[in-house]
Amino acid sequence: MDLSTLQIPVQKTTDSQLANVDFSNLPFGKVNTDHMFICTFKDGSWQDPKVVPYQAISLDPSAKVFHYGQTIFEGMKAYKDSKGGVWLFRPEENQKRLNISAKRLAIPEVPKDIFMEGLKTLVETDHEWIPRTEGSSLYIRPFIFASGRGFHASPADEYTFIIACSPSGSYFAGKVGVRIEETYSRAANGGVGYAKAGGNYAGQFYPTQLAVADGYQQVIWTDDNAHEYIEEAGAMNIFVRIGDTLLTSPTSDRILDGVTRKSILKLAEAENIPTEVRKISVQELLEAQKNGALKEMFGSGTAAVISPISSFGYKGQRYELPQLEESYAAHFKKRITDIQYNRAEDPFDWRYPVK
Amino acid sequence: MDLSTLQIPVQKTTDSQLANVDFSNLPFGKVNTDHMFICTFKDGSWQDPKVVPYQAISLDPSAKVFHYGQTIFEGMKAYKDSKGGVWLFRPEENQKRLNISAKRLAIPEVPKDIFMEGLKTLVETDHEWIPRTEGSSLYIRPFIFASGRGFHASPADEYTFIIACSPSGSYFAGKVGVRIEETYSRAANGGVGYAKAGGNYAGQFYPTQLAVADGYQQVIWTDDNAHEYIEEAGAMNIFVRIGDTLLTSPTSDRILDGVTRKSILKLAEAENIPTEVRKISVQELLEAQKNGALKEMFGSGTAAVISPISSFGYKGQRYELPQLEESYAAHFKKRITDIQYNRAEDPFDWRYPVK
Ligand SMILES: Cc1ncc(COP(=O)(O)O)c(C=O)c1O
Ligand SMILES: Cc1ncc(COP(=O)(O)O)c(C=O)c1O
Numbered sequence: 194m195d196l197s198t199l200q201i202p203v204q205k206t207t208d209s210q211l212a213n214v215d216f217s218n219l220p221f222g223k224v225n226t227d228h229m230f231i232c233t234f235k236d237g238s239w240q241d242p243k244v245v246p247y248q249a250i251s252l253d254p255s256a257k258v259f260h261y262g263q264t265i266f267e268g269m270k271a272y273k274d275s276k277g278g279v280w281l282f283r284p285e286e287n288q289k290r291l292n293i294s295a296k297r298l299a300i301p302e303v304p305k306d307i308f309m310e311g312l313k314t315l316v317e318t319d320h321e322w323i324p325r326t327e328g329s330s331l332y333i334r335p336f337i338f339a340s341g342r343g344f345h346a347s348p349a350d351e352y353t354f355i356i357a358c359s360p361s362g363s364y365f366a367g368k369v370g371v372r373i374e375e376t377y378s379r380a381a382n383g384g385v386g387y388a389k390a391g392g393n394y395a396g397q398f399y400p401t402q403l404a405v406a407d408g409y410q411q412v413i414w415t416d417d418n419a420h421e422y423i424e425e426a427g428a429m430n431i432f433v434r435i436g437d438t439l440l441t442s443p444t445s446d447r448i449l450d451g452v453t454r455k456s457i458l459k460l461a462e463a464e465n466i467p468t469e470v471r472k473i474s475v476q477e478l479l480e481a482q483k484n485g486a487l488k489e490m491f492g493s494g495t496a497a498v499i500s501p502i503s504s505f506g507y508k509g510q511r512y513e514l515p516q517l518e519e520s521y522a523a524h525f526k527k528r529i530t531d532i533q534y535n536r537a538e539d540p541f542d543w544r545y546p547v548k
Numbered sequence: 549m550d551l552s553t554l555q556i557p558v559q560k561t562t563d564s565q566l567a568n569v570d571f572s573n574l575p576f577g578k579v580n581t582d583h584m585f586i587c588t589f590k591d592g593s594w595q596d597p598k599v600v601p602y603q604a605i606s607l608d609p610s611a612k613v614f615h616y617g618q619t620i621f622e623g624m625k626a627y628k629d630s631k632g633g634v635w636l637f638r639p640e641e642n643q644k645r646l647n648i649s650a651k652r653l654a655i656p657e658v659p660k661d662i663f664m665e666g667l668k669t670l671v672e673t674d675h676e677w678i679p680r681t682e683g684s685s686l687y688i689r690p691f692i693f694a695s696g697r698g699f700h701a702s703p704a705d706e707y708t709f710i711i712a713c714s715p716s717g718s719y720f721a722g723k724v725g726v727r728i729e730e731t732y733s734r735a736a737n738g739g740v741g742y743a744k745a746g747g748n749y750a751g752q753f754y755p756t757q758l759a760v761a762d763g764y765q766q767v768i769w770t771d772d773n774a775h776e777y778i779e780e781a782g783a784m785n786i787f788v789r790i791g792d793t794l795l796t797s798p799t800s801d802r803i804l805d806g807v808t809r810k811s812i813l814k815l816a817e818a819e820n821i822p823t824e825v826r827k828i829s830v831q832e833l834l835e836a837q838k839n840g841a842l843k844e845m846f847g848s849g850t851a852a853v854i855s856p857i858s859s860f861g862y863k864g865q866r867y868e869l870p871q872l873e874e875s876y877a878a879h880f881k882k883r884i885t886d887i888q889y890n891r892a893e894d895p896f897d898w899r900y901p902v903k
Contacts, residue, residue, distance in 0.1 A: 222610070222699025229609060251604045254584060254712050255577070259693045262617030262746025263753065268699075299753035334699050338614050339750075344577025344623075344689050344714055346783045346851075348753045357609050359699055374738075381736035381772035383729075385751045391617025392747010395694075396740045398618070398654035398703045417736035418773055428701045 199242075199306045201230070201314040206246035216324050219362035221496070222332055226319040230311040230356035233340075234301050239354070242307050244315050247357065255342040257349040263339035264391035265294040268495045271316045271331040271358070271547065273323040274535035279547040281333075282533050284312060286452045291335060294388035299348040300337055307354075308335070315356050316547045324360045332361040332496065338391075364497040371411045371426055371490075372404040372506040373475055378417035379425065379447075386447035394428065401427065409506055411492070415475065416447070422472045429492030429500060430454035431473075434521050435481045436488070438467045453493040457525050459541060466521070475507060482512050489514060491522040499526040554597075554661045556585070556669040561601035571679050574717035576851070577687055581674040585666040585711035588695075589656050594709065597662050599670050602712065610697040612704040618694035619746035620649040623850045626671045626686040626713070626902065628678040629890035634902040637888050639667060641807045646690060649743035654703040655692055662709075663690070670711050671902045679715045687716040687851065693746075719852040726766045726781055726845075727759040727861040728830055733772035734780070734802075741802035749783065756782065764861055766847070770830065771802070777827045784847030784855060785809035786828075789876050790836045791843070793822045808848040812880050814896060821876070830862060837867050844869060846877040854881040 206227045214224055225247050232242040258264050267287045272280045288309060292302040316323075316333070323331040335356045341349030377400035379393060380386025386393060397412065404412045411427035423431055424442050430451040433440045439461055444450045461468045481487035490502040501522040504513045531537035532544060561582045569579055580602050587597040612618050622642045627635045643664060647657040671678075671688070678686040690711045696704030732755035734748060735741025741748060752767065759767050766782035779797050780786055785806040788795045794816055799805045816823045836842035845857040856877040859868045886892035887899060 223697070225608075225610060247609070249606045249608055251606050253580075253604055254602070254710050255580060255689075255714070258613060258746075259619055259691055259710075260621050260689070260746055261749035261753075262619055263750040264614055264617055266615050297754055298750050299757055332699060334610075334615070336614055342578070344687060344716075345719070346749050346752070348757070355609050355614075359610070361699075364700070376738055378736040378738035381733040381739060383731055383733035383772055383775075384736060384739075385747075390747060390750065391613075391615060392740075392745060392750060394616035394701050395618040395653050395745065395747060397701070398616075399652055402654055402703070417738055420738075 199310045201242055201244055201310050203244040203314060203318055204246065205318070211321060214360065216326060216329070216360065219324060219329050219360055221361045221364050222359045224359055226322040226358040226360065228315060228318050230315040232307055232311065232354045234352040234354070235350070239301070239303060239307055242311050244318050250353070252340060253342050255344060257339035257341055257343065260344065261339065261346060262392040262395070263298055263300065263349060264336065265291065265298050265300060266334060266336035266389050266391065267291050269333045270495060270533070271323050271333060272533045272535070273320070273325055278535060279316060279320050279323065280533065280535055281312070281316070281545040281547060283452050283456070283543045284309065284545050287335070290389065290450065291337070294390060295337065297385055297388045298390050300339070300352055303337070303354055312356055313547050315358065319358055320548065322358065322360050329360065329362050332359045334359065365410065365500055368503040369411060369492070369500050370409045370504040370506065371413045371502050372407065372409040373413045373423065374400060374415050375420050375508065376400070379414045381417055381447070383446060387444065387449060389449065397427070407506070413505065420475070422474050423478065424448050426492035426502070429494035429497060431490070431492060432457065433473055433478065433490050434488040435486045438469055439521055440469050440471065440473055442473055443470050451494055453495060453498065453529070456529060456543065457493055460525060460528050463540065479507065487514065489517055489520050489522055498529060554665045556597055556599055556665050558599040558669060558673055559601065560673070566676060569715065571681060571684070571715065574679060574684050574715055576716045576719050577714045579714055581677040581713040581715065583670060583673050585670040587662055587666065587709045589707040589709070590705070594656070594658060594662055597666050599666070599673050605708070607695060608697050610699060612694035612696055612698065615699065616694065616701060617747040617750070618653055618655065618704060619691065620646065620653050620655060621689060621691035621744050621746065622646050624688045625850060625888070626678050626688060627888045627890070628675070628680055633890060634671060634675050634678065635888065635890055636667070636671070636900040636902060638807050638811070638898045639664065639900050642690070645744065645805065646692070649745060650692065652740055652743040653745050655694070655707055658692070658709055666711055668902050670713065674713055675903065677713065677715050684715065684717050687714045689714065720765065720855055723858040724766060724847070724855050725764045725859040725861065726768045726857050727762065727764040728768045728778065729755060729770050730775050730863065731755070734769045736772055736802070738801060742799065742804060744804065752782070762861070768860065777829050778833065779803050781847035781857070784849035784852060786845070786847060787812065787876070788828055788833065788845050789843040790841045793824055794876055795824045795826065795828055797828055798825050806849055808850060808853065808884070811884060811898065812848055815880060815883050818895065834862065842869065844872055844875050844877055853884060
């Protein structure tokens with residue numbers, strides 16, 4: 194199939210819910226738009242891509258997603274500029290990463306044109322749902338799950354690929370304190386941590402609940418071997434500023450290769466901000482905190498963009514981070530959102546027009 | 549609720565499929581019985597347990613099971629003896645383990661009486677589906693998944709607990725060759741490997757496909773740190789016989805505490821068969837193979853009971869195991885199935901009557 198010739202049929206709803214939504218008071222990811230994109234894998238190929246009214250899915254209780262967690266997802270956003278133009282941010286990165294996840298989870302890869310045309314057709318169909326309030330956006334969730342049947346622990350023979358959208362407010366409310374994890378882990382060497390596999394997230398919930406019970410909002414994941422190195426901040430990549438140097442952990446088979454992370458690295462490089470991509474030990478963090486070199490920490494990800502970390506906990510002790518006048522977090526958040534909302538030059542061609 | 553007073557309502561099907569099933573030719577886990585047990589967690593409690601006709605489930609596309617793999621399961625079997633008596637095997641172990649999994653995956657635990665009475669009522673309702681052919685049995689699959697909605701990466705507020713059954717033939721067809729894994733891993737230290745969490749299984753599919761492409765049936769999982777110790781055999785626990793000693797890896801937070809495994813250990817102990825529960829290195833295995841001390845290897849689990857391993861692969865080399873006249877595998881398989889089918893004494897009270 195050729196990118197330019199794939200036409201996604203659209204079946205429009207006759208019962209729009211748009212008028213019932215309070216756009217001034219949006220939760221994160223709870224409200225869905227009027228339509229969804231759906232495509233099915235069976236008999237060895239992805240078939241029948243289409244946009245349909247948002248609707249419930251009917252599945253046999255033996256569908257493998259229920260038993261073996263064979264499911265992957267992506268997270269992206271659509272932005273509306275002041276002239277009504279609709280934009281995506283580096284969507285091809287999500288398309289590629291979805292297929293990287295698919296391969297690791299033994300899910301059939303989705304052809305690029307199905308992903309891209311499905312995505313664009315859906316966003317165009319539901320473009321009136323894109324919030325214009327500052328801090329709100331249209332969150333887009335592509336996901337694939339095993340809809341094929343059977344209790345045999347082996348890959349399914351049928352899959353469903355859906356893209357759903359949700360006009361959303363901010364991901365975090367208030368300050369974000371994190372606890373450096375000393376007991377639990379999110380990913381194994383040789384495991385699926387680099388994939389956006391459903392099971393990675395379910396495994397994080399309980400340790401995160403324990404951190405929340407201790408007054409934190411998120412967990413800083415460490416290596417599963419000795420909990421010596423910091424790897425990710427909940428479902429975000431982690432950045433640390435020591436002196437004027439911006440540090441982030443290298444990606445690995447345990448760490449998700451975040452689009453926001455690599456965009457920050459690229460921007461920093463272009464601005465000659467010193468960056469280092471290398472392992473960051475908890476020890477180094479503690480020492481930098483002690484001698485005052487630790488200026489800031491933040492998480493990066495599509496949902497929260499950049500989430501400044503106000504304090505971190507380790508071995509029962511809580512360490513506050515300074516409140517900076519000129520933080521890298523605020524700087525990069527502005528740089529990235531300015532590009533996303535078409536308020537600034539786009540030197541790296543990251544903006545992708547939908548309409 | 550009291551164990552003796554919980555009554556599970558049964559809504560019987562008017563369209564039984566029993567007559568359409570070829571019991572002489574059963575696949576594993578593909579055919580479902582006429583009914584299923586279902587119970588829902590909402591507003592903070594498990595509600596409305598009942599047996600209903602087996603039927604499709606309708607879910608919102610934002611149900612968290614699709615996105616975060618928040619799902620756990622159990623596997624058990626029902627057996628019919630020659631007089632028509634129906635038995636389960638140590639079902640309370642599965643009930644306990646389901647709640648151990650639930651806790652780790654931030655899923656609300658299921659009260660014991662709901663699990664036990666639901667299970668018994670369902671098996672009794674569908675008891676005519678229990679195969680009587682040797683080697684076939686009624687496989688029972690309890691599972692819980694996040695049916696609550698939302699794209700926020702946090703635990704759901706609603707869950708569905710289902711028990712479904714499938715009359716099944718044997719899990720493996722033919723010989724089982726295994727490959728000792730040197731690259732991929734199934735579980736992290738501090739992860740969810742000890743839980744029957746869906747995501748653990750999805751992560752195994754791809755490495756298993758690679759092993760299958762190389763002519764093996766299963767993967768022997770090793771520690772994720774250095775791939776030095778053998779831990780599990782696919783979705784089974786692993787046993788090794790060196791000389792006359794029966795060895796198995798100790799359970800840990802990476803290894804499932806299998807009911808079959810602990811039953812074998814108990815029987816071996818009672819028969820004064822020397823057993824050692826300790827780490828088994830790949831090196832030890834290779835040396836024992838070389839000097840002839842390695843007599844047999846087998847996997848243990850509910851689905852396959854005991855699955856003798858005919859050969860193993862390591863670093864591109866394939867090692868055949870001898871064919872024993874008097875194998876521990878055959879011995880324990882007979883001992884366990886004799887208890888399960890009520891053909892022998894039950895010294896440890898493992899049999900559990902359904903009707
Ligand atoms: C585990 C994890 N790390 C990091 C990220 C950030 O990736 P991205 O910037 O592409 O959203 C995500 C997803 O949002 C994630 O799930
Ligand atoms: C990973 C894993 N190991 C071992 C087993 C064996 O456990 P059991 O004997 O309780 O069936 C299972 C489940 O059957 C399993 O999924």
